[in-house]
Amino acid sequence: MALKASDNPNLAHDFDDEDGPLTFKRYTSSKKKQLHSQLTKSTSPSSNGQPSSNHKGNTVPSAVGNSKASTSLANSNSPKPVLDQKIPIHIKGETKSIKHSTKDSEDEDHNKPFSARLKVNSNNDNKSTPVVVKKSYEDSNDDGAMPLSAKLFRNSNARASCGNYDDSDVKKPISKVQKERQNGSSASNKHEKPSTLLAKRPIDNSNSMHTSVKKLKVSDPAGSIKTEQVSMKCEPKVDDDDDGIPISQRIKKPLTSPDKSSSVNRKLTMSADKSSSMKNSLTKVTKVNKAGKTSFKKQPQKLKKSGKGSDYSKSTKLLPSSGDGQKKWTTLVHNGVIFPPPYQTHGVKILYKGKPVDLTPEQEEVATMYAVMRDTEYMQKDKFKENFWNDWRKLLGRNHVIHNLKDCDFTPIYDWYQSEKEKKKQMTTEEKKALKEEKMKQEEKYMWAIVDGVKEKVGNFRVEPPGLFRGRGEHPKMGKLKRRICPGDIVINIGKDAPIPECPILGERWKEIRHDNTVTWLAYWSDPINPKLFKYVFLAASSSLKGQSDKEKYEKARMLKDYIANIRAAYTKDFTNKDITKQQIAVATYLIDKLALRAGNEKDDDEADTVGCCTLKVENVTREAPNKLKFNFLGKDSIKYENTVEVELPVYNAILKFQKEKRPGDDLFDMLDTSKLNAHLKELMPGLTAKVFRTFNASITLDDMLNKGTKGGDVGENIVVYQKANKQVAIICNHQRSVSKSHSAQMLRLNEKIDGLKAVLKELKTDLDRAKKGKSPLKSSDGKAKRNLNPKALEKKISQTNAKIEKMQRDMKTKDDLKTVALGTSKINYLDPRITVAWCKRHEVPIEKIFNKSLLAKFSWAMDVDPDFRF
DNA sequence: CTCCGGACTTGCAAATACTTTG
DNA sequence: CAAAGTATTTGCAAGTCCGGAG
Numbered sequence: 001m002a003l004k005a006s007d008n009p010n011l012a013h014d015f016d017d018e019d020g021p022l023t024f025k026r027y028t029s030s031k032k033k034q035l036h037s038q039l040t041k042s043t044s045p046s047s048n049g050q051p052s053s054n055h056k057g058n059t060v061p062s063a064v065g066n067s068k069a070s071t072s073l074a075n076s077n078s079p080k081p082v083l084d085q086k087i088p089i090h091i092k093g094e095t096k097s098i099k100h101s102t103k104d105s106e107d108e109d110h111n112k113p114f115s116a117r118l119k120v121n122s123n124n125d126n127k128s129t130p131v132v133v134k135k136s137y138e139d140s141n142d143d144g145a146m147p148l149s150a151k152l153f154r155n156s157n158a159r160a161s162c163g164n165y166d167d168s169d170v171k172k173p174i175s176k177v178q179k180e181r182q183n184g185s186s187a188s189n190k191h192e193k194p195s196t197l198l199a200k201r202p203i204d205n206s207n208s209m210h211t212s213v214k215k216l217k218v219s220d221p222a223g224s225i226k227t228e229q230v231s232m233k234c235e236p237k238v239d240d241d242d243d244g245i246p247i248s249q250r251i252k253k254p255l256t257s258p259d260k261s262s263s264v265n266r267k268l269t270m271s272a273d274k275s276s277s278m279k280n281s282l283t284k285v286t287k288v289n290k291a292g293k294t295s296f297k298k299q300p301q302k303l304k305k306s307g308k309g310s311d312y313s314k315s316t317k318l319l320p321s322s323g324d325g326q327k328k329w330t331t332l333v334h335n336g337v338i339f340p341p342p343y344q345t346h347g348v349k350i351l352y353k354g355k356p357v358d359l360t361p362e363q364e365e366v367a368t369m370y371a372v373m374r375d376t377e378y379m380q381k382d383k384f385k386e387n388f389w390n391d392w393r394k395l396l397g398r399n400h401v402i403h404n405l406k407d408c409d410f411t412p413i414y415d416w417y418q419s420e421k422e423k424k425k426q427m428t429t430e431e432k433k434a435l436k437e438e439k440m441k442q443e444e445k446y447m448w449a450i451v452d453g454v455k456e457k458v459g460n461f462r463v464e465p466p467g468l469f470r471g472r473g474e475h476p477k478m479g480k481l482k483r484r485i486c487p488g489d490i491v492i493n494i495g496k497d498a499p500i501p502e503c504p505i506l507g508e509r510w511k512e513i514r515h516d517n518t519v520t521w522l523a524y525w526s527d528p529i530n531p532k533l534f535k536y537v538f539l540a541a542s543s544s545l546k547g548q549s550d551k552e553k554y555e556k557a558r559m560l561k562d563y564i565a566n567i568r569a570a571y572t573k574d575f576t577n578k579d580i581t582k583q584q585i586a587v588a589t590y591l592i593d594k595l596a597l598r599a600g601n602e603k604d605d606d607e608a609d610t611v612g613c614c615t616l617k618v619e620n621v622t623r624e625a626p627n628k629l630k631f632n633f634l635g636k637d638s639i640k641y642e643n644t645v646e647v648e649l650p651v652y653n654a655i656l657k658f659q660k661e662k663r664p665g666d667d668l669f670d671m672l673d674t675s676k677l678n679a680h681l682k683e684l685m686p687g688l689t690a691k692v693f694r695t696f697n698a699s700i701t702l703d704d705m706l707n708k709g710t711k712g713g714d715v716g717e718n719i720v721v722y723q724k725a726n727k728q729v730a731i732i733c734n735h736q737r738s739v740s741k742s743h744s745a746q747m748l749r750l751n752e753k754i755d756g757l758k759a760v761l762k763e764l765k766t767d768l769d770r771a772k773k774g775k776s777p778l779k780s781s782d783g784k785a786k787r788n789l790n791p792k793a794l795e796k797k798i799s800q801t802n803a804k805i806e807k808m809q810r811d812m813k814t815k816d817d818l819k820t821v822a823l824g825t826s827k828i829n830y831l832d833p834r835i836t837v838a839w840c841k842r843h844e845v846p847i848e849k850i851f852n853k854s855l856l857a858k859f860s861w862a863m864d865v866d867p868d869f870r871f
Numbered sequence: 872c873t874c875c876g877g878a879c880t881t882g883c884a885a886a887t888a889c890t891t892t893g
Numbered sequence: 894c895a896a897a898g899t900a901t902t903t904g905c906a907a908g909t910c911c912g913g914a915g
Contacts, residue, residue: 464905472883472906519878527906534877535905549879598881599909607907636908637882675873678910691880691909737883746898822883824901829881852901874915881908888901893894 326518328545332494334449334458334522336501336510337537338442339485340465348416351409352402363395366481369468371410372417378470378478387479388468395481449522449539457540458522463490469529473608473638482528487511489525520545530606542857551861554832556687557695558871563685564696568593570684575650581671585680587654588613588669592690595645596697596732598636599674599690610634613690614674619664627652639736698729698830703871706839718845722836727818729826737822750812757805761798768794827851833859838869 343365349356350367359367370388378384389405396402427435446461466484469477487508492501496515503509511525520538527533539545560567567589574586591597592613600612611620611633620633629652630644647655658668674690681688705725710718740746767777771791789797833851837859840847851859 460904462904470884470906475906521878524878529906532876533907536878538879553880601909603908610907612908637906639883674909675911689910735882740898742898749897825882854902872915874913876913877911879909879911882906884904884906886901886903888899890897890899892897 328520329495329517330452331497332449332451332517332522333498334494334501335445336492336504337461337463337490337523338446339463339487339504346413346416348413350413351411353407354409356412357401363392365466366392366395366468367408367410368413368417369466369481371413373468374410374414378468381478383474383476384468384479387477388481391479391481451539451543451545454544456543456545459538459540459543461522461537463525464535471608473610473634475608476606477529480529485525485528490523491525492523493519493521541854542860544861547858547861550858553695554699554834557692557699557832560685560688560692560696561700561871563688564593567684572648572650575648575654581676583654584658584669584672585677587651587658588672588677589681590647590651592693593697594647595631595643596694596734597641598694599677601674608634608638610636610638612636612674614669614672614677616668617664618659618662618666618668621655621659621668623652623656623659629655635734639734641734694733695830695832698733698826699832699835699871701725701729701732702831703835706835707870710839710843712843715845715849718843719849722839722845722850723823726823726827726831727821729831730821730823733826733830735822735825736820739819743819747812747816750808750815754805754808754812757801757808761801761805764794764798764801768798827855828858832871833862834865834869835871837862837865838867841865841867 343361345361345364346368347364349358350371351357370392373379385405392405393400393402402408443461447458448455449458450456463485464482467482469475469480469482471478487503487505488511490510491512491514492510493514493516494500495517500510500513521536522539523537524534527535541547541550571586571589571593574582575590577583577586592599598612600614600616602615603610611617612635616631616633620631622630622632624630624644627649628644628646632640632642635641655668658670662668662670678689681690681692702725705728706722709721709725711721713721763778767789768791770777771789771794776788833855836850837847839845840850847856847863856863
């Protein structure tokens with residue numbers, strides 16, 4: 001039976017419940033120790049503001065249990081559930097969201113290079129990204145020069161003051177306000193049960209080892225395991241003279257319109273915060289600062305008690321940081337990686353100067369890779385062809401009949417490939433299903449790893465197949481052959497006691513076996529295109545290990561909220577610093593804060609030429625008097641960033657100075673690089689780096705927009721509010737997507753539909769007029785007679801049609817607005833899921849409407865956040 | 872310091888799965 | 894039911910940041 005099951009795709013069900021989206025996972029041993037690490041490693045992200053439940057619980061996960069688990073896995077690829085602690089929660093699978101429909105007219109675009117398209121978009125279309133960023137500032141002319149999140153931030157201040165303080169808070173020394181403000185992460189603990197992790201964990205672990213398949217019911221409170229979190233609060237202290245006046249002014253100004261909804265929430269939040277403060281934990285003092293002026297103190301944070309029940313069942317709680325020095329796991333069992341099948345020759349010949357040419361399988365394989373890319377934009381790029389030719393020529397050998405690429409005709413292979421594709425498409429669903437099952441069966445054993453006794457999904461267990469390198473933008477290496485990876489290229493990382501995965505290719509062996517528990521990768525090989533880089537095999541996003549660090553990331557970003565006022569004050573002051581390095585740091589930090597730019601590491605010549613903040617070139621920034629800066633550069637993935645913003649005058653002048661006497665291609669911030677910048681940031685807040693600003697900006701924007709924008713409408717309306725906020729974040733972060741090939745056609749079609757409805761409308765009106773006069777309706781266009789309706793019915797129909805038309809037009813507009821905006825990236829990487837979950841709870845929006853299955857699994861650690869949680 | 876190996880997150884697009892529509 | 898769309902998943906490239914060696 002077991003065997004049978006494992007062969008069967010259905011078998012997967014066994015796993016299914018286990019890795020269902022909302023699950024309970026065990027706590028990692030390493031997590032328990034973090035206290036220690038926090039104390040030791042002040043800079044570690046996790047170490048700060050992390051919930052920690054350390055005290056007493058140092059129970060070590062017993063190796064015994066783990067080894068047992070591993071054994072079972074090793075001995076039988078049995079899919080048998082190894083994890084017991086995961087609690088499945090029923091989730092409605094359908095995560096549907098909103099859709100837009102439409103079409104429009106701009107087809108030619110897809111033939112252009114991506115960058116070109118973007119350019120077109122941004123130039124012609126005000127709705128598109130770059131410009132939009134600008135839009136975000138429009139609503140607040142008064143503070144156009146204010147950092148992106150400043151406006152939001154002030155709101156949070158406002159919120160804070162609703163609770164216990166009056167507006168004057170804002171004027172209080174920042175440190176005071178901050179001190180009074182509770183640290184957020186505690187909110188999420190509200191729901192937790194008293195039982196602490198510490199106490200529980202060991203038990204759970206052992207359970208997992210011995211009891212194998214028990215699943216806890218979500219609904220069973222007793223069964224659910226809660227974790228407590230303790231977050232620490234940071235209380236930055238600032239030197240009085242350091243307090244930038246400008247900043248405080250900016251912050252004050254804002255209080256303009258506190259949103260009602262937020263004030264209500266605020267109260268809840270505050271009280272939650274209060275209650276939370278009680279158990280505490282560690283106090284840490286970090287001394288920071290330049291000039292020895294500022295010192296930040298951390299305060300203990302507390303656990304929260306769980307409040308009223310939420311509609312969501314509780315799920316996993318992650319432990320605080322992954323401290324323990326460096327230790328990421330105690331036991332690790334997995335089956336290695338799976339290789340792509342060997343090349344199957346097809347024997348289709350290419351033509352050289354019109355004549356068929358014989359190729360060896362190796363030569364044919366590479367020729368096929370090329371042939372198959374005929375319809376891509378790479379074929380228009382000389383660099384791609386050149387690189388391909390250079391690598392392929394090597395395979396062809398010295399005196400091969402083929403002497404140049406130009407005379408090669410790959411059409412036969414291309415056609416063969418197309419027909420193969422067609423064949424596949426024509427297969428019956430049955431056949432397809434069978435094929436899929438077969439594949440599943442082969443891969444199933446590689447899909448899972450057992451980490452500290454808990455079964456976790458592996459992210460990418462498939463070794464990358466050979467192919468032609470598809471670098472983005474103008475990558476110097478595009479088209480190069482990415483050779484096949486063999487076991488001899490692969491380094492495996494696995495627990496000491498775990499069986500070493502059998503090498504799947506006969507007669508070969510792994511390059512190396514390691515037992516390094518300070519890292520999370522299960523395997524890696526070096527990138528054949530750039531041997532300096534590695535390709536890693538990690539656990540999936542839904543794993544506890546990933547969830548852990550995800551949470552730490554958001555906690556760090558939240559911590560920034562407490563420091564941001566001081567940081568702004570500090571850099572504002574330095575806008576005019578005589579020390580040019582400091583001045584550049586100040587301006588760069590300002591840009592990162594205001595525009596959510598990436599840090600901008602240096603790049604090699606053999607990479608696409610893109611920039612981030614520190615690597616901006618003089619030519620990327622154009623001044624527009626009196627105080628605007630126009631940015632235009634290619635950022636990550638060669639995505640164009642185009643944005644014109646108003647900046648504070650000192651910034652404008654500083655840029656002027658940095659540009660002076662430099663050539664267009666020179667570095668704008670010539671005294672700066674990311675390590676200097678980050679080193680500086682770290683002095684301002686422990687663990688602070690440039691990327692934290694992006695997370696911070698994104699999440700606080702979401703939090704703010706949700707709370708301001710939600711008016712208590714129905715679910716549908718609320719979802720629109722969410723999407724709007726999501727879109728705003730995507731715009732801030734410049735998350736773009738290429739316009740789909742069929743976009744214009746879709747818009748066109750929608751227009752036709754609307755026109756059709758309009759025609760109907762007209763006809764209805766005519767009928768109405770006639771009906772009022774007692775005449776029967778005219779015949780419809782197809783000549784048939786229509787039913788004779790009374791005026792009332794006709795009026796109703798008219799208004800219905802009108803509504804339909806309006807809705808369609810709205811949808812169309814939305815669709816067009818979003819055609820170049822990618823919402824997914826921010827959802828996955830930048831928006832603290834607790835904001836979303838808490839908001840959903842508050843407004844009774846089913847979380848499945850916002851998060852799909854993967855997201856639910858990835859964010860399982862955030863599911864039981866307190867409804868009052870605010871970023 | 873700087874350089875660079877190393878590890879991990881972020882990001883877009885292609886492939887695939889699933890839904891709606893005609 | 895196929896075509897048309899949309900949503901989700903997968904693939905893998907491209908960033909960030911850290912820390913150790915020189």
